Structures are given as C-alpha cells and as structure tokens.
Amino acid sequence: MGELSLHVSNGKIFVWNAEDAATLREEHRIVGKLIGCLPRAPRQNVYLGLPLELLPEETSLLLDKGVAKLVDDSKSLQKPYPEQVQELERFRQIRYEQQIELCREARKKELYRNFNRVKEGKIAKHRKQLEEHQKAGETIDDSDLENVDVDIETIPSHGIPRLEKKHAMVQLFTETPWVDHSDASQPVPWTYPQTELEQLRCRVFTDLWEKGHFLTSGSKFGGDFLVYPGDPARFHSFYIARCLPHREQFTALDVVAMGRLGAHVRKTMLLCSLGDNNQIHYTSLQWSGMS
Amino acid sequence: MDNGPCSGICKESLDPPLNSFLKSGSLLSANELFRYRKSRDKAPPQKGGTKDYAPDGSWLEQKKLESFHKERKHVLSEQRVEMMSSLVIGEWNQEKQLVEFEREIGKFWTHMGFIDHNRKWLYPEEALFLMESGALEVSFMGVPLSIQQGYTAFLSESISLEEYQVYAHLRRHGYVVLRHQGKIDITKYEREIGLDQYIDQKLRKRKIVTKGTEQISAIDNDESNSVCKKMRETYSCSVTRADGSGASATDIQDNNNGAIIGNSSLIGKQPTDNLVTKHKRTEWHNEQDDCFHFPHSRWNFDDIVFPDVGSVQHCTLAQPLKPYLPVHVEVSDFTFDVEEYKSRRKPNRNDREAYVDPSLLNFSLEMPKHGPKVTAQNWTDYKDMLKNGCLQEQTDVVSPAKHLWEEEITPLVRPTDATSTANLLEKLQVIQNVNLTKQSAGHFDDSLEISFDVYLPDLHFKKSSPGIPNHRVCVLRSCDGVTDLKSLVSAQSSLRDSAPLNLAVIDCGEIVFYTFTDTTLPVDITMG
Numbered sequence: 001m002g003e004l005s006l007h008v009s010n011g012k013i014f015v016w017n018a019e020d021a022a023t024l025r026e027e028h029r030i031v032g033k034l035i036g037c038l039p040r041a042p043r044q045n046v047y048l049g050l051p052l053e054l055l056p057e058e059t060s061l062l063l064d065k066g067v068a069k070l071v072d073d074s075k076s077l078q079k080p081y082p083e084q085v086q087e088l089e090r091f092r093q094i095r096y097e098q099q100i101e102l103c104r105e106a107r108k109k110e111l112y113r114n115f116n117r118v119k120e121g122k123i124a125k126h127r128k129q130l131e132e133h134q135k136a137g138e139t140i141d142d143s144d145l146e147n148v149d150v151d152i153e154t155i156p157s158h159g160i161p162r163l164e165k166k167h168a169m170v171q172l173f174t175e176t177p178w179v180d181h182s183d184a185s186q187p188v189p190w191t192y193p194q195t196e197l198e199q200l201r202c203r204v205f206t207d208l209w210e211k212g213h214f215l216t217s218g219s220k221f222g223g224d225f226l227v228y229p230g231d232p233a234r235f236h237s238f239y240i241a242r243c244l245p246h247r248e249q250f251t252a253l254d255v256v257a258m259g260r261l262g263a264h265v266r267k268t269m270l271l272c273s274l275g276d277n278n279q280i281h282y283t284s285l286q287w288s289g290m291s
Numbered sequence: 292m293d294n295g296p297c298s299g300i301c302k303e304s305l306d307p308p309l310n311s312f313l314k315s316g317s318l319l320s321a322n323e324l325f326r327y328r329k330s331r332d333k334a335p336p337q338k339g340g341t342k343d344y345a346p347d348g349s350w351l352e353q354k355k356l357e358s359f360h361k362e363r364k365h366v367l368s369e370q371r372v373e374m375m376s377s378l379v380i381g382e383w384n385q386e387k388q389l390v391e392f393e394r395e396i397g398k399f400w401t402h403m404g405f406i407d408h409n410r411k412w413l414y415p416e417e418a419l420f421l422m423e424s425g426a427l428e429v430s431f432m433g434v435p436l437s438i439q440q441g442y443t444a445f446l447s448e449s450i451s452l453e454e455y456q457v458y459a460h461l462r463r464h465g466y467v468v469l470r471h472q473g474k475i476d477i478t479k480y481e482r483e484i485g486l487d488q489y490i491d492q493k494l495r496k497r498k499i500v501t502k503g504t505e506q507i508s509a510i511d512n513d514e515s516n517s518v519c520k521k522m523r524e525t526y527s528c529s530v531t532r533a534d535g536s537g538a539s540a541t542d543i544q545d546n547n548n549g550a551i552i553g554n555s556s557l558i559g560k561q562p563t564d565n566l567v568t569k570h571k572r573t574e575w576h577n578e579q580d581d582c583f584h585f586p587h588s589r590w591n592f593d594d595i596v597f598p599d600v601g602s603v604q605h606c607t608l609a610q611p612l613k614p615y616l617p618v619h620v621e622v623s624d625f626t627f628d629v630e631e632y633k634s635r636r637k638p639n640r641n642d643r644e645a646y647v648d649p650s651l652l653n654f655s656l657e658m659p660k661h662g663p664k665v666t667a668q669n670w671t672d673y674k675d676m677l678k679n680g681c682l683q684e685q686t687d688v689v690s691p692a693k694h695l696w697e698e699e700i701t702p703l704v705r706p707t708d709a710t711s712t713a714n715l716l717e718k719l720q721v722i723q724n725v726n727l728t729k730q731s732a733g734h735f736d737d738s739l740e741i742s743f744d745v746y747l748p749d750l751h752f753k754k755s756s757p758g759i760p761n762h763r764v765c766v767l768r769s770c771d772g773v774t775d776l777k778s779l780v781s782a783q784s785s786l787r788d789s790a791p792l793n794l795a796v797i798d799c800g801e802i803v804f805y806t807f808t809d810t811t812l813p814v815d816i817t818m819g
Contacts, residue, residue, distance in 0.1 A: 007439065009439075009442055009443040009446075010442075010443065010446055010447055010451075010452060012452055014439070014442070016439045017317075018364055018367040018368035019364075019368070021364075021367060022360060022363070022364040022367075025360070025363075026360055033799055033800035033801070034367075034800075035456060035800045036423055036438065037420075037423035037424060037459065037463065038335060038366065039369050039370060039371045039425065040331070040332065040333055040334075040335065040366065040369055041333055041334070041335040042423060042424040042425065042463070043424070043463050043465070044335055044463060045460060045463045045464060046335060046338050047335040047336055047338050047366070049366075049367060050367055051438075051439070051442065053799060053800050055799055073439065073440075073442075073443045074443055076439070076440050076443065077431070077440060077443060077444050079432050080432060080433065080434045081312070083311075083312065084312045084434065085433045085434055087311070087312050087313060088312075088313065088434060088435070091313060091318070095321050095324060098321035099321055099324060099325055102321060102322065102325045103325070106325075165375065166374070166375045166376035167374055167375065167376060168374070168375050169324040169325065169327050169328060169372050169373070169374055169375075170324075170372070170373060170374070170375050170378070170428075171318070171319050171324060171370055171371070171372050172370070172371040172372070172373060172378075172422070172425060172428060172435075172437075172438075173317065173370075173371075173435075173437035173438070173439075174317075174370065174371060174437060174438045174439065175317050175437060175438075175439055176437040176439045176440055177313050177314050177317055177318060177437065178312055178313065178314065179311070179312055179313070179314050217798055217799045217800070217801060219769050219796075219798035219799075219801050219803075220801055220803070229345050229346055230345070230346035230356075231356055231359075233342075233356075233359050234342055234343055234346075234352065234355060234356055234359070235342055235343055235344070235345065235346065236342050236344070
C-alpha cells in the first residue's frame with residue numbers, strides 16, 4: 001500500500017489524512033492526539049479533529065518499522081507554478097457550474113413535488129376569474145369550469161434564478177490538496193532521540209509497544225506514558241510508566257509520592273530503567289495498605 | 292472517499308490536464324458540496340461512557356470497537372464546506388507575519404484583529420483559528436492555503452504551536468483571548484471613579500505586539516531612516532516657527548536628531564517594536580504637545596489612603612508624634628467638620644481666594660530660643676524614624692531589662708509596644724508574607740513570558756479599552772523547568788492588578804492549568 005506520510009512542521013509531527021490516522025490506530029496501535037478543531041463542531045473541546053499530533057517516540061517507532069515516511073511541510077509554502085493557480089481556479093469554476101445545474105435540478109424537483117398544490121392553486125385562481133366574469137353577466141359554459149387544467153410545461157423554467165457565484169459552496173482544504181512533488185531520494189532528517197533520557201524513553205516505548213500494548217502521553221498522571229491493554233477508547237490504562245536512569249537515587253519521599261499517585265487513580269506505577277546488560281527493567285510500585 | 296453516483300448532468304471528469312497538481316483523493320464532488328447546502332448534522336460524537344476493564348476478545352467487544360472506529364473515521368474525514376458569501380478572504384503577509392483582509396463578515400471583528408493605517412489585520416493565531424472554524428480563507432501568492440499549510444506558515448515565527456494550542460483551547464471554550472498587552476496604566480482608583488473613559492483614546496490604542504525577528508528589523512532599518520527624517524521635519528518645522536529666526540534648517544536637524552531619538556525612548560516602549568508601532572509614534576509627534584507628553588499619573592493609589600471625607604460627619608487625622616517633629620512646629624488634633632464645610636461650600640468667587648480663617652492658622656511665629664533641635668526634616672524622615680523606633684534612645688526610661696538593648700542583637704518588642712495583641716504580633720513577624728498582588732520592589736522581571744490576556748465573553752467588550760483581564764496565561768511546556776517563586780511573584784505583582792496568572796502546561800496536546808494564589812495564615816488572637 002505504500003508508506004504513510006508523516007508531516008514535519010516546525011519540529012512537530014502531524015498526520016493530516018483521516019485514512020492514515022485510522023490505519024495507525026487500527027492496524028499499528030499508534031494513538032497520537034487530535035489537536036485541531038472538528039469541522040462539524042469547531043467550538044467545543046470535547047472532541048477535536050485533525051491534525052493528529054504524534055509523540056516523537058511514536059514517530060521513531062514508525063520510521064524504524066518502515067511503516068511511515070517523513071515529508072517536509074515547509075516546502076509546500078514555495079511559490080506555486082502559474083499552472084497550479086490556473087488549475088485550482090478552473091477546478092473551482094467547474095464545481096461552480098456543476099452546482100448551478102444541480103441547483104436548477106433541485107428546484108425543478110421541488111416544483112414537481114409541490115405540483116399538485118401549485119395546480120390546485122392555479123385552478124382555483126382560474127375558477128375565480130370565471131366566476132367573476134359570470135357575475136359580470138357574461139355567459140360562461142359550465143363545462144369550462146370543470147376543464148381547467150394546468151400543464152406542467154407552462155411553468156417557466158427560466159424563472160428559476162441562476163445560482164450566483166457567491167452562493168456557491170466551496171471546500172476549504174484541511175489537508176493540502178497539492179501533490180507532493182518533492183524528491184523522494186532526499187529523506188527528511190530525524191534526529192530524535194538525542195539525550196540519554198530520550199533514548200531511554202524511546203526504548204521503553206518500543207519495548208512496551210512490541211508487547212502488544214497501546215501507549216499514550218502520561219503527563220496527565222505525572223508519568224511518561226500511560227499503558228493500555230487495548231484501545232484507549234474502550235479500556236482504562238493499567239500502568240503509568242515512568243522512565244528513570246538506572247543508577248539514579250531517589251528519596252523515600254518520591255516513592256511515597258509515586259505510590260500515592262498510582263493508588264489514587266487505581267493504576268500501577270511502572271518504573272522503567274535500562275539496566276547494565278542493555279535490558280529494560282520494569283519495577284512496579286503498588287501501595288499496599290497495611291492495617 | 293467515494294465520488295458518489297452522478298446524475299447525467301453532473302460530469303465528474305474534469306478537463307485534462309487537471310490533477311497533475313491537485314490530488315484527487317480529498318476533492319469533494321459537486322454532489323457532495325451541494326449536500327452541504329442543507330442543514331447538516333452538527334452534533335459532536337459521544338465521548339466517554341463506561342469502559343470495560345480488560346480485553347477479553349469477545350465478539351461484543353469487537354463490535355463496539357468497530358463502531359467506534361467507523362464513527363471516528365467518518366467524523367474526521369468530513370471536510371469544511373462553506374458558502375463563498377460567508378467567507379472572509381484574507382492575504383498572508385510573510386514579512387509582517389500577519390493576515391490582511393478587507394471586509395469582515397460576522398462578529399469576530401469585535402474581539403479579534405486590529406486596524407493599522409486603515410488596513411485590517413489579524414494575528415496569525417486569530418487567523419488560523421478562524422480558518423479552522425470555517426470563517427476565513429487565506430491566500431498566499433495567489434493560492435488559498437489549506438489548514439495544513441496554515442499550521443506550517445503561521446506557527447513558525449510569531450507564535451509557537453504550544454501557544455496556539457492554548458489559544459485555541461481557550462477560544463473554543465468561549466473566552467476572548469488577546470496577546471498580552473503589558474501593564475495596564477489605568478489604576479484601580481481611576482477605574483472606580485470613572486476616569487478611564489476620559490483618558491485620551493490615542494494613548495491607549497492597543498499595542499501591537501509581535502516578537503522581534505530579523506526580517507522585521509531589517510525592514511525597520513530601511514524605514515527607520517525615513518521615520519527619523521519625518522520626525523526631524525515635523526520637529527524642525529515647529530522650532531523655526533516658534534523661533535522665527537533664520538537658523539539654518541540643517542543645524543536644527545542635527546541638533547534635534549539626538550533629542551528626538553532620546554524622546555522616543557522616554558515613551559517607554561519595549562525594544563521589540565515593529566514597523567507598525569513606529570508609524571504610530573510619528574503620528575503622535577505631529578502634534579507638538581505630544582512631544583513631551585508622559586503617560587498619566589503613576590502613583591499607586593492602592594497604597595495611598597485617602598480619608599473618606601464624604602461619608603462621615605467629622606474627619607479626624609491622628610496627631611503626629613511631637614518628639615519627632617522640629618521643635619517650633621506645633622500641631623493639634625486635626626478635625627475636619629464636614630457639615631460646616633458643606634454649608635459654606637460655595638462662597639463668592641472673590642471671597643474664596645481672599646478668605647483665610649485666622650483661627651485655622653496654627654503655627655507660632657516665634658523663633659525658637661535655643662538652637663533648633665530639628666529631628667525630622669520631612670515626612671519621609673518622620674516615617675523612617677517611626678519605623679526604626681529611635682524614640683526610645685532619647686527617652687531615659689530606666690528598665691530592668693536595659694542590658695538587652697546594649698548588644699547587637701536586640702529584642703523585637705519593647706514594653707511600650709504592648710498596646711494590643713495584634714500590634715505585638717505584627718512586631719514579632721520577622722518573615723514577611725509574600726503578597727502576589729501588592730507591588731514588587733519596582734523593577735520589572737520579564738523572565739516569565741506571559742502570552743495571553745483572557746477576558747470573559749462580553750457584549751460590551753471593546754478592543755480599544757479591554758480593561759483588566761479575567762486572568763492571564765503563561766504557556767509552558769512540560770519539558771521546561773519549573774518556574775521559581777520569585778519570578779512568578781514579580782511577574783504577577785509587577786502588573787499591579789488583580790488578574791491572576793494561570794500557567795498552562797502543555798505536553799503533546801494535553802493542557803492543564805495551574806495557578807498560584809495568595810494565602811494568609813490566620814493569626815490567632817485570643818486576648819486583647
């Protein structure tokens with residue numbers, strides 16, 4: 001199917017395509033975070049829309065597994081070719097003309113639907129006119145009153161006003177509609193992870209992901225990652241993963257703080273560190289109430 | 292993305308060689324566009340609900356997951372479709388990092404954007420938010436920008452992604468969010484008495500705040516010569532008119548060039564000015580009065596206590612302590628009789644000036660016989676002396692504990708301080724409480740960069756005089772260090788108003804707000 005595109009923009013990684021975002025979640029267990037306004041309801045904070053922002057660890061993982069490739073978005077701001085401008089204008093013009101036709105058709109359909117009422121109205125009007133003539137003394141044949149009929153074709157179709165350009169619907173592009181003509185042989189540089197802590201985080205992320213978990217950012221609970229047994233939409237997380245250097249000392253106060261935090265939110269605190277044998281050690285912390 | 296069944300009239304195929312630049316995947320067909328004319332489903336999908344404990348591989352669980360994924364994909368792939376007539380069309384200006392537009396539609400102009408030189412501008416975060424809401428289309432070099440391009444272009448120099456996320460979050464909640472305007476010069480007292488409405492509108496024009504960049508300063512250098520020249524011209528014109536002398540224009544220009552540059556710094560602008568504000572200053576200088584016009588009073592009326600003369604019958608001021616005053620000055624208890632003042636409030640204009648009630652004059656015309664033993668020269672000295680309590684050195688109080696005061700370390704309280712428990716406790720309080728809203732020592736600490744002023748949504752909100760914000764927001768990333776209390780206190784207190792400071796900590800899309808507030812520990816006074 002080809003690699004997914006991850007877009008680099010001012011140092012952050014975004015996914016702009018809804019299909020790709022769905023694939024990442026369903027097939028590759030990468031959750032990310034939606035940060036844009038939702039098109040159908042832009043003024044609420046409950047459900048946000050595209051773009052999907054990825055953690056740098058998620059990006060590193062996807063690049064390593066060969067699932068995705070990076071695209072540099074700053075190139076899309078270069079001066080467009082004149083043909084590009086023309087193409088878009090022509091595209092919009094075509095859509096506008098198509099909408100004129102659709103509008104006319106819709107109006108006609110509406111008239112057909114309401115034709116019975118229109119017909120009744122016209123007949124009633126005609127009858128009234130004849131009755132007035134009768135009152136005025138003219139002799140009218142009674143059969144005329146019965147045979148009033150209105151032909152659908154007499155409704156003038158040129159009476160339907162033409163759709164104005166300003167009333168045309170226009171699509172505002174979320175994802176850039178331009179084809180990416182950038183050179184595929186020049187890969188976009190990706191310099192994460194750099195420091196030891198970043199490398200540790202990356203290792204821990206990859207390791208936990210390979211074990212089949214879903215992982216998201218853990219800053220809500222004071223940790224590095226939240227570890228879910230299944231899709232975060234359906235399950236609560238089991239662990240709060242916290243990456244610590246293997247040999248660094250921390251005080252008992254830290255232990256109490258972490259333990260309490262985990263206990264309060266019903267999760268297990270998972271301390272992750274890189275041991276001397278280049279293996280990741282997981283230490284869980286659970287507050288056992290002794291009473 | 293399905294193209295949909297097309298009727299015989301609507302041709303889906305486009306003329307060749309189209310689609311060499313446009314991707315066919317995300318383009319909506321005319322049918323789909325047309326469907327958006329009718330009212331569409333605007334309800335955001337459900338979020339939340341009970342979750343299961345652990346995956347058990349059941350069919351039901353699979354079904355629920357599938358329906359969630361399907362709904363999510365459907366909602367996310369919806370496009371923004373608007374009628375042309377309800378769209379504002381704007382143009383992105385890369386050098387200024389602003390969006391310019393001509394005609395506003397809708398109500399956003401009441402709380403977004405600004406005017407400069409009769410042109411309407413939007414900040415990049417405002418423009419991006421309007422684009423995401425489907426109210427604005429921004430074009431750049433002849434082509435309308437997509438939201439993806441907007442994120443790349445607008446969030447590069449002037450504002451960062453984290454700041455934009457906090458901005459959008461607050462905006463979606465409904466707040467009015469403006470860039471941080473700095474200290475508001477209008478004091479609370481002036482606001483209380485309604486003086487703020489009469490302050491010159493021009494002086495309080497909303498500061499245009501952009502972060503200095505190399506590009507902008509480059510343009511400034513080119514323009515600043517013309518700006519200086521213009522200022523020189525206006526100033527030199529006024530000087531020759533006033534003089535009427537035949538001094539050569541060049542002399543005056545050279546002399547005054549330095550003066551003008553000096554003047555501009557007096558106005559107290561911050562160094563990150565941009566082209567736009569420099570133009571505004573020349574407008575001010577065109578009026579001769581404004582050359583040396585300082586902003587209005589800087590007295591801090593929070594600290595100055597005015598006796599409330601209007602609501603009492605008599606107004607009494609405490610008598611100053613006699614030993615501290617110079618010898619030949621005598622004061623008595625000052626009582627101001629409000630009733631009497633009110634009754635004779637409108638004497639004759641002539642009388643008022645000449646009238647001096649001799650009984651109110653209360654100083655002795657005698658010169659002191661012995662050498663003046665002046666202690667306090669002015670009120671500042673008096674207050675200092677009072678604070679240091681050096682009165683005690685002059686009195687010859689014999690106290691059994693006198694030896695305590697002979698060393699370097701002296702007691703904090705004296706027997707004479709025991710007027711009340713509260714007084715005593717106040718003297719004992721060596722560690723001063725930090726008060727976030729009281730003013731700091733005076734110097735402005737900008738180590739904490741405040742990003743936004745946030746106001747509650749209000750029908751009467753005016754951009755030109757927004758007033759004191761509901762709160763201010765400083766945006767921090769979770770990987771940044773924790774700020775220390777000193778910079779927090781000085782940032783908050785140097786602004787000198789009651790709006791609290793919220794810290795927005797953001798980590799890959801998750802935003803949490805923190806704030807620090809004053810607490811005073813209760814002082815337990817059980818006796819006296």
